[in-house]
Amino acid sequence: MRGVRYLGIGLLFAALTVHAQAVKSPVLVPVKACIFDPTGANGPFAQLSRDLAIEAQRYGMRLNVKIYLHEHVASEDFKAGQCDLVGMSTLRARQFNKMVGSIDAPGNLRSYAEIRSLLHVLANPAFQPMTITGRYQVIGVMPIGALYVMTRDRSINSIEKAAGKRIGVLDWDASQAKMVSALGAQPVPSDITSYGGKFNNGQVDIIAAPAIAYEPLELYKGIGKSGGVIRFPLLHATATIMIRRDFLIEKMPDLDSRIQQLQSYGLRFLDAHLERLKQAEKTIPAAVWMELSADEKNRYSRMVRQARITMTKDGVYDTSTMNLLKRVRCKHDPANEECSLFDE
Numbered sequence: 001m002r003g004v005r006y007l008g009i010g011l012l013f014a015a016l017t018v019h020a021q022a023v024k025s026p027v028l029v030p031v032k033a034c035i036f037d038p039t040g041a042n043g044p045f046a047q048l049s050r051d052l053a054i055e056a057q058r059y060g061m062r063l064n065v066k067i068y069l070h071e072h073v074a075s076e077d078f079k080a081g082q083c084d085l086v087g088m089s090t091l092r093a094r095q096f097n098k099m100v101g102s103i104d105a106p107g108n109l110r111s112y113a114e115i116r117s118l119l120h121v122l123a124n125p126a127f128q129p130m131t132i133t134g135r136y137q138v139i140g141v142m143p144i145g146a147l148y149v150m151t152r153d154r155s156i157n158s159i160e161k162a163a164g165k166r167i168g169v170l171d172w173d174a175s176q177a178k179m180v181s182a183l184g185a186q187p188v189p190s191d192i193t194s195y196g197g198k199f200n201n202g203q204v205d206i207i208a209a210p211a212i213a214y215e216p217l218e219l220y221k222g223i224g225k226s227g228g229v230i231r232f233p234l235l236h237a238t239a240t241i242m243i244r245r246d247f248l249i250e251k252m253p254d255l256d257s258r259i260q261q262l263q264s265y266g267l268r269f270l271d272a273h274l275e276r277l278k279q280a281e282k283t284i285p286a287a288v289w290m291e292l293s294a295d296e297k298n299r300y301s302r303m304v305r306q307a308r309i310t311m312t313k314d315g316v317y318d319t320s321t322m323n324l325l326k327r328v329r330c331k332h333d334p335a336n337e338e339c340s341l342f343d344e
Helices: 007-017 042-060 071-079 114-122 126-129 174-182 190-201 246-253 255-267 270-282 293-312 319-332
Strands: 029-036 061-068 087-089 134-151 166-170 186-190 206-211 226-242
Touching: 007 190, 029 042, 029 246, 042 061, 042 186, 061 071, 071 087, 087 186, 114 134, 114 270, 126 134, 126 255, 134 270, 166 174, 166 255, 174 186, 174 293, 186 190, 190 206, 206 270, 226 246, 226 293, 246 255, 293 319
Parallel strands: 029 061, 029 087, 166 186, 166 206
Antiparallel strands: 087 226, 134 206, 134 226
């Protein structure tokens, strides 16, 4: 687990230790960290967090890490003040910061190059005020990979063929159920820990997941010989690291300068982390991938774009974030038809 570490853990470590290197104090500052790892106590986030807790002592920090199998429990503990810091999905983080929590909108970004550009933009100090909402502050956003449609039946290879099928959605995110219902499909509420299991045992026909979940959640069992993975990213998913600013600023009066250092530190790990996500996609056998025609890709793009626009108008997503995402997309693909439209 040494070498290339998860970007999010690198961000977390930087946020807590940058200034501590200059403070030669024998007193360890206690920091309570609540980390969600859907694969449990032996998962990658859990293991890296334990490494981090040992390393942090060298920098004057006593990091007390608690691993959560259930994300909603970590979120509620953070809200209740039982954590100084939390690691969770960006979708879940939307309740604390709508601007950053809107990053994972449908069709947000189309490539790893685009998400790289976005994170460099977010590292600009000019964006820091937008990361703060009351007592909460986002200190890091970590890519976890493109979200692909995974199906138990390869014949479900178009939007129309999803009608009547059972599609797994997160039980706490009403926007997902609304999108699925609009397709004429049946949303099946799940939490992240049961998501893969329902797919594997046939309770749902379709899910969307990143490639890094393929092996740990054994999604190949659900795909079997008759299923597949559609090679079209519905969105690029991220995780968020957030702090209780009101708690930590009392312990670290120079918190803002630490966070600025954090941005620079975390970006050093970004390219290696993105490469790791690309390699994860290569672990999915070539025969499992399902290719879409150019026409079908355009139809999917229009579908997710319309869903994004509708949910933004409904107040689900932040308009400034949607504008930022569009600018990033059009910088990389200025010829795309959306770049000449002005409805979002």
